[in-house]
Amino acid sequence: MTIKKASSELPVNERAQHLLKVLIERYIQDGEPVGSRTLSRDSGLDLSPATIRNVMADLEDLGLVTSPHTSSGRVPTATGYRMFVDTLVTLKPLEAGKIQQLESGLFSSSDPKILVESASKLLSRLTHMAGLVMIPRRKQLTFRQIEFLPLSSKRLLTILVTTEGEVHNRVIEVRKNYSPSQLVEFANILNQHYIGTSMEEMHTRLVREMEQARADMNQIMAQALEMAEQVIDPEIGGDDYVMAGQTNLMDFNDFSQMNKLRELFDSFTEKHEILHLLDGSMLAEGVQLFIGEESGYKPLDQCSLVTASYQLDSKVAGVLGVVGPTRMAYDRVIPIVDITAKLLSSAMQSRKDK
Numbered sequence: 001m002t003i004k005k006a007s008s009e010l011p012v013n014e015r016a017q018h019l020l021k022v023l024i025e026r027y028i029q030d031g032e033p034v035g036s037r038t039l040s041r042d043s044g045l046d047l048s049p050a051t052i053r054n055v056m057a058d059l060e061d062l063g064l065v066t067s068p069h070t071s072s073g074r075v076p077t078a079t080g081y082r083m084f085v086d087t088l089v090t091l092k093p094l095e096a097g098k099i100q101q102l103e104s105g106l107f108s109s110s111d112p113k114i115l116v117e118s119a120s121k122l123l124s125r126l127t128h129m130a131g132l133v134m135i136p137r138r139k140q141l142t143f144r145q146i147e148f149l150p151l152s153s154k155r156l157l158t159i160l161v162t163t164e165g166e167v168h169n170r171v172i173e174v175r176k177n178y179s180p181s182q183l184v185e186f187a188n189i190l191n192q193h194y195i196g197t198s199m200e201e202m203h204t205r206l207v208r209e210m211e212q213a214r215a216d217m218n219q220i221m222a223q224a225l226e227m228a229e230q231v232i233d234p235e236i237g238g239d240d241y242v243m244a245g246q247t248n249l250m251d252f253n254d255f256s257q258m259n260k261l262r263e264l265f266d267s268f269t270e271k272h273e274i275l276h277l278l279d280g281s282m283l284a285e286g287v288q289l290f291i292g293e294e295s296g297y298k299p300l301d302q303c304s305l306v307t308a309s310y311q312l313d314s315k316v317a318g319v320l321g322v323v324g325p326t327r328m329a330y331d332r333v334i335p336i337v338d339i340t341a342k343l344l345s346s347a348m349q350s351r352k353d354k
Contacts, residue, residue: 010062010083016055019043020064021088023056024076028327031253033073078292078326081304085289085330094335098126102340106347112136115351116242119320119344124245126336129324130268132243134278136317136348141166141199145191146228148183156183158231163196172230178223186224194228203232203279230272241278243268254302254325267299278319281307287338292326302326306333308341312348320344 012020022043023034036052043052056074059065064080067073076084105122109115116133123131142163149157154177160168178186194202206229213222246268255261267273277295281288290305300323307321320341322333 019055024084033075035073081291089331091335092331094339102343106343110351115347120242120244123322127322127333128248129322130245132241133320134241134318143194143197143202147187153177170231189224190228252325263299273297281319282309282316287334304328306337308337310341310344
């Protein structure tokens with residue numbers, strides 16, 4: 001199983017890694033800051049509390065743990081979880097009964113929509129978190145032209161036309177007012193730059209060229225690309241995703257602040273940013289994790305998103321995943337997501353081959 005790895009390694013010796021592993025496992029289990037006395041008892045190492053406190057101070061300096069001001073114990077940070085997932089966690093094989101539960105749930109229908117809904121419900125049921133599955137991606141479309149029409153001060157109607165003759169309208173919000181001539185200029189740039197490009201290739205180029213335009217301080221190009229990205233992204237990643245078990249998240253103390261929970265639920269309803277994350281996951285092999293702020297999406301700052309792509313005809317058809325608190329049982333959730341993606345691929349192929 002392939003898992004997205006951290007981009008850098010921190011200098012942490014074997015003893016400190018072991019204590020970090022024990023701390024995170026205890027925190028995942030109890031949800032309470034972990035003190036040196038608990039670590040001394042649970043670690044199996046013959047270390048004094050003073051030695052453990054020194055190791056914890058070093059881990060805190062590295063940004064792997066932090067001390068809530070209400071307790072002398074420590075809790076892991078997103079960076080700590082990342083090291084844990086990349087190098088310390090021991091994945092638990094999925095029990096035969098749960099595999100059978102997945103198989104019976106996924107191979108009971110030949111309707112793709114029902115398959116997707118079943119997969120999201122099964123992910124939620126097995127993890128007690130929120131399960132989501134992207135609806136299989138649409139047929140390949142090719143960009144022909146785009147037009148921006150002002151609706152109000154910062155709202156635009158975008159009209160996108162494909163060479164297949166499909167017309168897609170979408171209302172987007174922009175950061176500032178643009179004159180009609182500027183909107184025409186933006187459209188002309190995109191029409192000249194991308195005509196005849198597949199939607200998938202266009203999206204890949206958009207992401208790359210947005211960064212390049214920012215680096216070159218080409219503001220006109222950057223603004224045109226940013227507006228196009230809002231329109232193109234949902235079209236190529238699938239029209240939608242199905243989600244189940246959002247209310248499970250209310251059972252976690254991690255989401256006790258109602259404003260944070262409301263912001264998270266709003267993001268599930270709005271969908272655009274999460275679709276963007278799922279779309280990016282389609283390019284990755286194996287299981288991919290976004291831990292806390294790694295997603296780059298503020299409503300998910302206290303969450304982890306575990307994803308894996310599923311296939312049809314040996315090509316990626318969509319992405320499924322689980323959303324939960326950063327304090328999730330990664331050793332259990334990662335195998336569930338991985339196997340569900342493989343089984344959904346088999347169920348989709350079996351339906352098509354009949």
